[in-house]
Amino acid sequence: MAKKKILFGVLNWGLGHATQSALVINWLIKQNFEVHIASDDAAMQYLKIEFPACRFIDLPGYNVSYSHKGFFLFGKILWQLPKIWSAIRSEHQFVSELNEKENYDFIISHNRYGVYLHSTPSVIICHQTWVSSKYFEGLVNFFHRKLLARFNEIWVPDFTNSIDSLTGKLGHCQTGVPQIYLGSLTTEFTDKPIAKYDFAAILSGPEPQRSILESIVVTRFENLSKKKVLLVRGTQIRSNKKYAFDSIDFCSSETIREVIENTDCVIGRSGYSSIMNYYSSGVKAILVPTPGQGEQEYLAEWNKKNENISVVYQDKLMTANLIKIAENLKKRQKNNLNQWKEVIQNRMSILLS
Numbered sequence: 382m383a384k385k386k387i388l389f390g391v392l393n394w395g396l397g398h399a400t401q402s403a404l405v406i407n408w409l410i411k412q413n414f415e416v417h418i419a420s421d422d423a424a425m426q427y428l429k430i431e432f433p434a435c436r437f438i439d440l441p442g443y444n445v446s447y448s449h450k451g452f453f454l455f456g457k458i459l460w461q462l463p464k465i466w467s468a469i470r471s472e473h474q475f476v477s478e479l480n481e482k483e484n485y486d487f488i489i490s491h492n493r494y495g496v497y498l499h500s501t502p503s504v505i506i507c508h509q510t511w512v513s514s515k516y517f518e519g520l521v522n523f524f525h526r527k528l529l530a531r532f533n534e535i536w537v538p539d540f541t542n543s544i545d546s547l548t549g550k551l552g553h554c555q556t557g558v559p560q561i562y563l564g565s566l567t568t569e570f571t572d573k574p575i576a577k578y579d580f581a582a583i584l585s586g587p588e589p590q591r592s593i594l595e596s597i598v599v600t601r602f603e604n605l606s607k608k609k610v611l612l613v614r615g616t617q618i619r620s621n622k623k624y625a626f627d628s629i630d631f632c633s634s635e636t637i638r639e640v641i642e643n644t645d646c647v648i649g650r651s652g653y654s655s656i657m658n659y660y661s662s663g664v665k666a667i668l669v670p671t672p673g674q675g676e677q678e679y680l681a682e683w684n685k686k687n688e689n690i691s692v693v694y695q696d697k698l699m700t701a702n703l704i705k706i707a708e709n710l711k712k713r714q715k716n717n718l719n720q721w722k723e724v725i726q727n728r729m730s731i732l733l734s
Contacts, residue, residue: 390496393424397654511554538566584615651681663713
């Protein structure tokens, strides 16, 4: 019997979309599906390392550029909306033509709004059914709902109960499209008796803000000479700098898991993949939202109710007492529910029948 063929589209906007997708792709392969992975740039390179035997398809990139100052970020994104909208239309046209050759049985899109087909069951993995925006929030969400309406289902990597959720209102606004809650979409974490590192900075996200945060972290770590620290730079561009502490340029999801398990307190962005990792592992975490990104600011503030989470904004990070903040945090019991596998298996059985 021929394997059912799945097209899996992955957004290249930081590596969080790719790391979440890798978990699902790995599971699909084990379930004997043939998976074709469609993405671009850094996300594509990451997934090629994780799945060298899969077929890869280059999608046109959104090519979004970002501001050095968070205050101007929204305006810069707004200015690029016509370009993004055009890229989504081109993406959909490309997928439609590709399907004429491949005849896919199922489509999964991780936040790529043009990766869908009217003739084939198509779902989108997306933790935002409501987009947090400081300006024109109603208009932004009007267009966002129109994009989501093209899919048969929205798979939300969060819990059904909004009060206990990780996304708050972002993942619990009704859109008119069936919303299926997967639970936390993370790997399983194990307990380590002794932490190897006091602090590990796990950097991620687009430039130039990744480099700006790296510069701040390096300065802070150089002044923590009595602490064991690690810097995960989160870029495939190698650094020739020699640090007085351990550093890694780029690492796989497995290595990220090991870093989290072996660290007392993590410092990093409040992207949603990171939020889920810190929830599931229970590690202490100091969240540094990307300046101007309303989503990350909201997620950080929403999740600081948890005893293992603290929030330090980037403009305060240089002077923050990291040691005291870490001492006041408490590790949570790890949560390895992994209910997402059962939920996805159930939904695919229904949609493919």
